[in-house]
Amino acid sequence: MKLFDLTGKSAVVVGGAGGLGQAIAQGLAEAGAKVLISSRKEESLRKAREEIKAAANVDVYYAAADATDEKQVISLLEEAKSKLGGRIDILVNAQGFNKKQDALEFDIETFRQMLDANITSFMITAKHFGRHFKENGYGKIINLSSVRGKIATKGPGNAGYCATKGAVDMLTKQLASELGPFGITVNAIGPNITATPMMVSIFEKRAADAGVDVETYLKQQGEGNPLRRMGTPEDIVGTAVFLAAPASDFMTGNILYPDGGLTAIG
Numbered sequence: 001m002k003l004f005d006l007t008g009k010s011a012v013v014v015g016g017a018g019g020l021g022q023a024i025a026q027g028l029a030e031a032g033a034k035v036l037i038s039s040r041k042e043e044s045l046r047k048a049r050e051e052i053k054a055a056a057n058v059d060v061y062y063a064a065a066d067a068t069d070e071k072q073v074i075s076l077l078e079e080a081k082s083k084l085g086g087r088i089d090i091l092v093n094a095q096g097f098n099k100k101q102d103a104l105e106f107d108i109e110t111f112r113q114m115l116d117a118n119i120t121s122f123m124i125t126a127k128h129f130g131r132h133f134k135e136n137g138y139g140k141i142i143n144l145s146s147v148r149g150k151i152a153t154k155g156p157g158n159a160g161y162c163a164t165k166g167a168v169d170m171l172t173k174q175l176a177s178e179l180g181p182f183g184i185t186v187n188a189i190g191p192n193i194t195a196t197p198m199m200v201s202i203f204e205k206r207a208a209d210a211g212v213d214v215e216t217y218l219k220q221q222g223e224g225n226p227l228r229r230m231g232t233p234e235d236i237v238g239t240a241v242f243l244a245a246p247a248s249d250f251m252t253g254n255i256l257y258p259d260g261g262l263t264a265i266g
């Protein structure tokens with residue numbers, strides 16, 4: 001058995017036009033999988049597809065869908081099946097967002113939107129892709145959690161994010177328990193803050209607020225980690241390929257932390 005080979009496998013990456021989702025989609029395709037990326041905006045998906053093609057000379061399919069909408073997820077599953085040859089083996093949930101607000105000022109509508117995007121959508125995709133995986137007697141679900149599912153931040157702002165990522169961790173464990181008998185593994189990845197292309201403008205603002213240039217800011221951010229640097233999308237891709245590959249077939253209900261060692265000391 002080739003432990004890290006995904007030849008003959010098909011994967012759907014929800015949030016696949018995002019910083020981590022796009023990198024993971026590219027990594028899965030480079031490992032041999034047929035890949036479909038999905039998110040709400042078709043234009044971002046087209047751009048991500050072109051970038052993946054240019055970077056890795058691999059083609060990916062795409063389909064727009066709002067993963068918080070059950071009907072759209074059912075259609076996504078059907079579209080993915082028809083584009084990927086009838087069978088899907090791997091689902092990656094890499095969608096979601098963080099909106100920081102002080103706990104005592106938190107806008108509750110925003111909190112509800114975070115619950116919807118960061119956790120309810122993971123349940124909806126797992127439910128429908130899980131049914132398909134059960135029919136095949138095989139499937140791998142990989143949920144993007146965060147170190148913030150395990151450790152809170154010292155400063156304010158992350159009540160919504162920490163709550164939803166903690167929920168992703170427990171959803172992962174419960175799904176692992178329920179779906180294991182059907183040959184389906186369910187694991188999560190808990191990255192530390194990662195320098196994705198879409199974080200650049202946020203980092204620029206924070207650096208300006210702190211009165212330093214972006215490079216200095218990024219260096220300072222990484223210094224709290226035992227490995228003394230901030231993570232890159234590539235640091236997350238290897239974990240995703242591992243969880244998608246036969247190498248992890250006997251692992252389920254785990255949360256893996258490509259986090260520079262933060263959770264070791266957190």
Ligand SMILES: NC(=O)c1ccc[n+]([C@@H]2O[C@H](COP(=O)([O-])OP(=O)(O)OC[C@H]3O[C@@H](n4cnc5c(N)ncnc54)[C@H](OP(=O)(O)O)[C@@H]3O)[C@@H](O)[C@H]2O)c1
Nearest residue numbers: 015017018019020039040041066067095096144146193194
């Ligand atoms: N980057 C980090 O530092 C970091 C650290 C730890 C954990 N994570 C987690 O990793 C995952 C990916 O993060 P990222 O940095 O790649 O975020 P990102 O760059 O903002 O990408 C998020 C993706 O999710 C899609 N999305 C959002 N809501 C959606 C919905 N309702 N239905 C379908 N797609 C939706 C977005 O596209 P549309 O807006 O077009 O739908 C986008 O493609 C998230 O769960 C995040 O919490 C990230």
